Amino acid sequence: MTANVILLEAAEADLKSAANRYGTYRASLGTDFFRCVEETLDRITHHPLSYSRISGEYRKALVHRFPFGVIYRMVNGDAFVVAIQHSSRHPDAWQGRNL
Numbered sequence: 001m002t003a004n005v006i007l008l009e010a011a012e013a014d015l016k017s018a019a020n021r022y023g024t025y026r027a028s029l030g031t032d033f034f035r036c037v038e039e040t041l042d043r044i045t046h047h048p049l050s051y052s053r054i055s056g057e058y059r060k061a062l063v064h065r066f067p068f069g070v071i072y073r074m075v076n077g078d079a080f081v082v083a084i085q086h087s088s089r090h091p092d093a094w095q096g097r098n099l
Helices: 009-025 027-046 093-097
Strands: 004-007 053-055 058-062 068-075 078-086
Touching (some): 004 009
């Protein structure tokens, strides 16, 4: 099964904010972060049901090399990303973003 991955506006903002923050440390680090998130989204595309459920129908895929998770929900074969969240944030911080 493959899925279309759709980032909600809030998840896009999460991605841009984190990439910019990493870019302030070293320019290439922001690009590396963005690339690692893209790889995670690609894994979700090809294996959307292989990640653990964290709350109801919501799942979380971890980003390699960075302490972030991609939180998404499957709806009619599409993966809707609601948050790209740092692991130090409260685990329920994204829940106000439900579909």
